[in-house]
Amino acid sequence: MPIFVWTVLSAQIIQLFGLPALTAGAVMLLFDLTLGTSFFDPFKGGDPILFQHFFWFYSHPAVYVIILPIFGIFSELFPVYARKPLFGYKVVAISSIVIVILSAVVWVHHMFASGTPGWMRMLFMFSTMLIAVPTGVKVFAWVATIWGGKLRLTTAMLFALGGLVMFVFAGITGIMLAAVPIDIHVNNTYFVVGHFHYVIYGATVMGVYAALYHWFPKITGRMYYEGLGKLHFVLTFVGTNLNFFPMHPLGLQGMPRRVASYDPEFAFWNVIASLGAFCWGFRRCPSS
Amino acid sequence: MANLSVQPLTPPLEQPFPGAPDNWKRFFSFSTDHKVIGIQYITLAFFFFLVGGLFAMIIRGELITPEADLVDRTVYNAMFTLHGTVMLFLWTFPVLAGLSNYLVPLMIGARDMAFPRLNAIAFWMVPVFGVVLMASFLAPGGPSQAGWWAYPPTSIQNPSGQLINGQTLWILAVALSGISSIMGAVNIVTTIVKMRAPGMAGSKCRFLFGRC
Helix, strand or coil, X not given: CCHHHHHHHHHHHHHHHHHHHHHHHHHHHHHHHHXXXXXXXXXXCCCHHHHHHHHHHHHHHHHHHHHHHHHHHHHHHHHHHHCCCCCCHHHHHHHHHHHHHHHCCXXXXXXXXXXXXXXXXXXXXXXXXXXXXXXXXXXXXXXXXXCCCCCCCCHHHHHXXXXXXXXXXXXXXXXXXXXXXXXXXXXXXXXXXXXHXXXXXXXXXXXXXXXXXXXXXXXXXXXXXXHHHHHHHHHHHHHHHHHHCCHHHHHHHCCECCCCCCCHHHHHHHHHHHHHHHHHHCCCCCCC | CCCCCCCCCXXXXXXXXXXXXXXXXXXXXCCCCHHHHHHHHHHHHHHHHHHHHHHHHHHHXXXXXXXXXXXXXXXXXXXXXXXXXXXXXXXXXXXXXXXXXXXXXXXXXXXXXXXHHHHHHHHHHXXXXXXXXXXXXXXXXXXXXXXXXXXXXXXXXXXXXXXXXXXXXXXXXXXXXXXXXHHXXXXXXXXXXXXXXXXXXXHHCHHHHCCC
């Protein structure tokens, strides 16, 4: 079975067991809003933390739903553009299944600051760090695939390589966030936002672009313009990093997320981030 | 010379490509062809990618100066709420569903997905809940301001006092998105487990499914 099919299968299995939790939580929230029930209302004896459990039980695995097909795309593209077979096919396939299993037991790491008891925090810190093992296996398999290959740096390969680099960065900050002391320190700051956007934009959107450029001739029967594609890649890569990297120092300095105004001391990195955002915001018409 | 023609064993339920190959109208129809649905998913997702990107531009434009001066704070709250919701439920999931729909049957040698009509229904729910989410701009009190995670003490406050408000519409959109994704997941898992080409059965996946 092609490795992309393996990863899609893993991702959709997560959807099957995870989504009912989110839908149930959303319906209970709807009842609280419209019918006057009190599942989550603390003033009527409800428990707001319960909603966080419902929400993250699905919404953390959702990140793996998103990233697993991207792993599959990377695993399909690197062999093509490095002209070598995928290193460790079987291990890459098994690690996808391992991620599915582990993803069911990590959701509380979003709630380290929600009054979670200490033993539970230790447990979920451990399980979250375990996720790095199957993921790291994949990264090593890709690097070993590229190693010594005859690289063809087409637009699709550039997007895949850029996505891989940004994914490794996101993985490092992910491990940092998994550690309880660091997580408590940067909780609800821009550090979290930066990590999240490196995963979602850096890895996922780059992977989607890589796949679309790779299969564009197959889907449409036409070839894209290689020059425009490379321009698209350069603007995306530079703009994304300019936008999301400054969020890490901002978060470490303590700028909270979701605020419309902030202390002037945070202005420097915010200006850089905004300029980076506009840099790739304006080019983002689908140039293919 | 004998006149040979190959007849399909069973007549297909529907022609996969009715009309000319570049008949654009089928992309706006209730097509059950997995390639058409895949392209529909990807195109619609890119539309909402632009919408979510517009919201992100407003957020960054607001943050370029320390003071809250570009937009009102309630608008800013709605922007980051809808940016997260649109980007996850209307861009990332649909575009990946589209890629999976397009590529998986081709890669495993299946003629189509296992449940083509379910597939089409799952797709057409995406524009429906997209419209529901965008309609929250017209709701009393404006769109939801509770963030994309909608934590309860904020999300159950309902300051406008109306039955239909931004938060209710947000919940409806997310629940519909969940139902649509579950339909897609059932479809894709069934397709992959049951519809692989014969040669693909024993050789490559024995370590998970036994002798599938």
